[in-house]
Amino acid sequence: MSYVDEVIELVVKKNPSEPEFHQAVKEVLESLRVVVEANEEKFRREALLERLVEPERQFKFRVPWVDDKGQVQVNTGYRVQFNSAIGPYKGGLRLHPSVNLGIIKFLGFEQIFKNSLTGLPIGGGKGGSDFDPKGKSDREIMAFCQSFMTELCKYIGADTDVPAGDIGTGAREIGYMFGQYKRIRGVYEGVLTGKGLSYGGSLARTEATGYGLLYLTDEMLKCNGHDIKGKTVCVSGSGNVAIYATQKAQELGAKVVTVSDSTGWVYDKDGIDVALLKEVKEVKRARLSEYAAARPSAEYHEKKNGEHGVWTVKCDIALPCATQNELDLDDAKALVANGCIAVAEGANMPTTLEATEYLQANKVLFAPGKAANAGGVATSALEMSQNSERLSWSFEEVDSKLKNIMVNIFHNLDDAAKRYGAEGNYVVGANIAGFEKVVDAMTAQGIV
Numbered sequence: 172m173s174y175v176d177e178v179i180e181l182v183v184k185k186n187p188s189e190p191e192f193h194q195a196v197k198e199v200l201e202s203l204r205v206v207v208e209a210n211e212e213k214f215r216r217e218a219l220l221e222r223l224v225e226p227e228r229q230f231k232f233r234v235p236w237v238d239d240k241g242q243v244q245v246n247t248g249y250r251v252q253f254n255s256a257i258g259p260y261k262g263g264l265r266l267h268p269s270v271n272l273g274i275i276k277f278l279g280f281e282q283i284f285k286n287s288l289t290g291l292p293i294g295g296g297k298g299g300s301d302f303d304p305k306g307k308s309d310r311e312i313m314a315f316c317q318s319f320m321t322e323l324c325k326y327i328g329a330d331t332d333v334p335a336g337d338i339g340t341g342a343r344e345i346g347y348m349f350g351q352y353k354r355i356r357g358v359y360e361g362v363l364t365g366k367g368l369s370y371g372g373s374l375a376r377t378e379a380t381g382y383g384l385l386y387l388t389d390e391m392l393k394c395n396g397h398d399i400k401g402k403t404v405c406v407s408g409s410g411n412v413a414i415y416a417t418q419k420a421q422e423l424g425a426k427v428v429t430v431s432d433s434t435g436w437v438y439d440k441d442g443i444d445v446a447l448l449k450e451v452k453e454v455k456r457a458r459l460s461e462y463a464a465a466r467p468s469a470e471y472h473e474k475k476n477g478e479h480g481v482w483t484v485k486c487d488i489a490l491p492c493a494t495q496n497e498l499d500l501d502d503a504k505a506l507v508a509n510g511c512i513a514v515a516e517g518a519n520m521p522t523t524l525e526a527t528e529y530l531q532a533n534k535v536l537f538a539p540g541k542a543a544n545a546g547g548v549a550t551s552a553l554e555m556s557q558n559s560e561r562l563s564w565s566f567e568e569v570d571s572k573l574k575n576i577m578v579n580i581f582h583n584l585d586d587a588a589k590r591y592g593a594e595g596n597y598v599v600g601a602n603i604a605g606f607e608k609v610v611d612a613m614t615a616q617g618i619v
Contacts, residue, residue, distance in 0.1 A: 173204070173207075173208070173211075174207055174208075174211050174214060174215050174220065175200045175201070175203070175204050175207050175208075175220070178196075178200060178220040178221060178224060179193075179196060179197050179200055179201075181221065181224075182196045182224050186273065186276070188273065189271075189272065189273025189276060189277075190273065191273050191274050191276075191277040191495060191496075191520070192273045192274075192276040192277040192280065194277065194520070194524065195277040195280050195281055195520060196224050196280060197524070198520075198524055198527075198598070198602075199280070199281075199284065199602050199606075200220065200224075202596075202598055202599040202602040202603070203602055203603060203606055205591050205592070205593075205599075205603075206591065206603055206606065206607075207220065217614070217618065219610065219613065219614075222613065222618075223254070223283075223609070223610075223613075224280070226251050226252060226253045226254075226276065226279065227252050227253065227254060227255060228251075228252045229249070229250070229251040229252065229272070229275075229276070230248075230249065230250045230251075230252075230322075230323075230326055231247065231248070231249055231272065232247070232248045232249075232322045232323075233245060233246075233247065233248070233322075234246040234247065234248045234300055234302065234315065234318050234319050234322070235318055236311070236314040236315045236317075236318045237314055238311050238314075239308055239310060239311055244315075246300050246301055246302040246315065246319075247300060247301055248298070248299075248300045248319050248322060248323065249270065249271075249272055249275045249298055249299055249300065250275075250296070250297075250298035250323060250326055250327070250332070250334075251272075251275050251276055251279040251296060251297050251298065252279075252294075252296045252326070252332055253276075253279040253280060253282065253283055253294070253295040253296055253297070254283045254294050254295045254609065254613075255294040256294060256609050256612035256613045256616060257286070257287060257292055257293065257294055257608060257609060257612045258286070258291070258292035258293040258294045259293065259294060259328075259329075259330055259331055259332055259333055260293075260294045260295065260296030260331070260332035260333070261282070261286055261293035261294060261295070261296060261332075261333050261334075261335070261548060261551065261552065262278065262279055262282040262286075262295060262296040262297040262298070262334065262335070262548070263278075263297065263298075263299075263334060263335045263336050263337030263340065263365075263547075264297075264298045264299045264300075264334045264335070264336065264337055264340045264344075264348075265278070265297070265298070265299035265300075265337040265338045265339060265340065266299055266300055266302050266303070266304050266337075266338065266339030266340050266344065267299070267301070267303065267338050267339050268301055268303045269301075270299045270300060270301045271301070274495075275297050275298060275299055276297075277495075277519075277520065278297040278337075278519055279295055279296050279297035280295070281295075281519055281520065281540070281541050282295035282296060282297055282548070283295030283605070283609060284541045284601065284602060284605030284606060284609070285540070285541040285542070285544075285545045285548060285605065286545075286548055286552075287604075287605040287606075287608045287609050288541065288542055288545055288580050288583065288584070288601060288604060288605045289545050289548060289549040289552060289576055289580065290576065290579060290580075290583075291549060291552040291553075291576075292552075293333075293548065293552050293555075296332055296334075297337075298323070298334055299337065299339075299340075300315075300319060302315050302319075302339075303339070304339045304340075304344065305339075309343070312343065312344060312347065313347045316344050316347035316348045316351065317347060317348075317350075317351040319348065320347075320348045320351040320352050320355070321351060321355065323348075324351070324352045324355050324356055327352075327362055328360070328362055329360040329361045329362050329555070329558070329559075333361065333362060333363065333364060333551070333555060334362075334363055334364075335363065335364040335365045335547070335548070335551045336364075336365040338410070338494070340365075341365075341411070342365065342366075342367055342372075342377075345363055345365045345366055345367075346366070346367055346370075348363060349362070349363050349366055349370065360558070361554065361555050361557075361558025361559065364376070364551035364552075364554040364555060365551065365554075366554070368563075371554075371557075371558050372554065373550060373551075373553055373554035373557055373563075373564070373569055374563070374564065374565065374566040374569050375550060375566050375569040375570045375573060376547075376550050376551065376554055376569075377411065377415070378415040378418070378419075378570075379415075379546045379547050379549070379550035379551075379569075379573055380411065380412045380415070380416075380517065380544050380546050380547035381411065381412045381413065381414065381415025381416035381417070381418065381419060381492070381517065381546075382415055382416075382418075382419045382546060382570065382573060382574075383543075383544070383545060383546015383547065383549065383550075383573055383576075383577045384412065384416045384419075384490060384492070384515060384517045384543050384544055384546060385399075385416055385419040385420050385423060386419075386546070386573070386574045386577035386578060387515065387538055387542060387543050387545075387546075387577040387578070387580060387581050388488065388490070388513065388515040388538060388543065389423060390577070390578050390581045390582075391513065391515070391536055391538055391581055391597070392488075392512075392513060392536070394581070394585065395536055397512060397513070399420070399423050399424060399425050399488070400423065400424030400425065401424060401425070401426075402425045402426070402487040402488050403425070403426050403428060403485070403486045403487050403488070404417075404420050404425045404426065404427045404428070404486055404487065404488045404489075404490060405427075405428060405429045405481050405482065405484050405486040405488070405489050405490070406420075406427050406429055406430055406443075406481070406490045406492055406517075407429070407430070407431045407436075407479070407481045407482075407490070407491045407492055407493045407497060407498075407518075407521075408430065408431060408432070408491075408492035408493035408494075408517070408518065409430045409431060409432045409448065409451075409452050409459060410452070410492070410493075412492040412517045412518065412544065412547075413430055413490075413492040413493070413517065414445065414448055414449060414452065414453070416490055416492055416517050417430065417443050417445055417448065418445045420488075420490075421442065421443075421445065425488065426442045427442060427443045428440065428442060428443065428484060428486065429443075429481040429484055429486075430443055430448060430459065430462075430481075431459070431474075431479075431480070431481050431493060432452075432458060432459050433474070434458055434459070434460075434473065434474055435458070435459055435460065435471055435472055435473045435474045435480075436459065436471075436472050436474065436480045436481050437459050437462055437463050437469050437470065437471055437472075438469065438470045438472070438481075438484055439466060439468055439469040439470075440468050441468040444462075444466060447462055447465060447466060448462060451465075459471060479497055479498065479499070479502050482498060482502035482503075482505050482506055483505050483509075484509075485509040485510065486506070486509065486511055487510070487511060487512050487513070488511065488512065488513045488514075488515070489506055489511055489513070489514045489515075490514075490515055490516075490517050491514070491516055491517060491518055491521035491522060492517030492518050492521075493518055493521060494518055494519075494521065495518065495519060495520045495521060496520065496521065496522075496523050497518070497521045497522075498514070498521055498522040498523065498526050499523045499525070499526050500523065500525040500526050500529055502526060503522075503525075503526035503527075503529040503530050504529065506530070506535070507529070507530065507533045507535060511535060512535060512536060513535060513536040513537075513538075514530055514535055514536070514537050514538070515537075515538035515543040516538060516539055516540035516543050516544060517540070517543065517544050518540060518544065519540050519544065520540060521540065522537075527539075527598065531596060531598070536595075536597075537597060537598065538581075538597050538601075539597060539598045539601050539602075541601050541602075541605065542580050542581070542584050542597065542601040545576075545577070545580060546573055546576070546577055549573060549576045549577070550569060550573055553569055553572055553573070580601075581597075583600075583604045584597050584600035584601040584603075584604045585597070585600055586600070586604075587599075587600040587601075587603040587604040587607070588600030588603070590603075591603060
């Protein structure tokens, strides 16, 4: 049995009931097979892959808090510090009922390679809780965030582990967590990113993941003889990534015709009205049915079990920006049948392995999330730099650095794919490019 197969088997055996983690490890290691086989004896002797797939440390803790009725609620908190070979752990905090250790490990593992691809000195980590912020009052969210940070603060710091936002964790939650960290630890430092502008946040951070997705997609299209201008785009999701991906796509001359949320999706033949979308999702925190009710050109479709309606709409470019495994094989077949030329992942692992392979086999340009959605963590690292320097850069300065980072990521993964005889396979290219830097650092630092 090959070394890669041995390690995949080991991960499944040691981590039962963690299918998302198994999927992430398999996807990465399969695409690294050519690199591993060229160095198999050395890597095996140093147990390099075993060290790569085992987190450096992981924490699971109780989060008790009191709701508005005086009832004590108890959630579970997690932080997985996966790999610090190239810098302090960096990765978001996800607040969602679906959160469990396997999902946090899959996200943390992906983060190692994503952070490496940015070219910035940040390692991989992830955290969160099964707490659901939806329907909670501001006071309840503050109570949860303060309790969560009371435990988490023992393990993080500006030069150790710097969490950020993710699904369910926006500026409000980051603010409450930062306040509690400062109160307990007695230091004012850049321990969290995604902070408000009045206390150390970075301009362009809110827009960064969505904007970065489009900067990389645009570069990928250009390098393959296509122009994004005039193209029709389908976007899933209606959170931060989806909103700003839609905005930047339309600034670049494309027309975005879909967005979705957990209850349904919208098709707008005239193109999504970003201002209205922000009003519905960011101000009112309402469902997309309200968008359709206010927009005559929009159709609202209730979500049905197992159906991902946005991918049935004819488009040139698909941008999955919602959650993991939201684009499956049937969706991929529908996109190909409708003439889609490119898929770029705005979410973490939103495309199943079978769907990814089908898209690639049918010559659809495919940019994996660890490259395409790296704009968020890249700008978080820029926020860390500003905090360290006690400076604040202009929006234009941050946006310019972000664009350069995303363009460089594409060329790095493109070059890596070509070097290993996999031209055009950007999944392989992204994994190899991210892996090479991490492995060099791990090897240099000895068996730790």
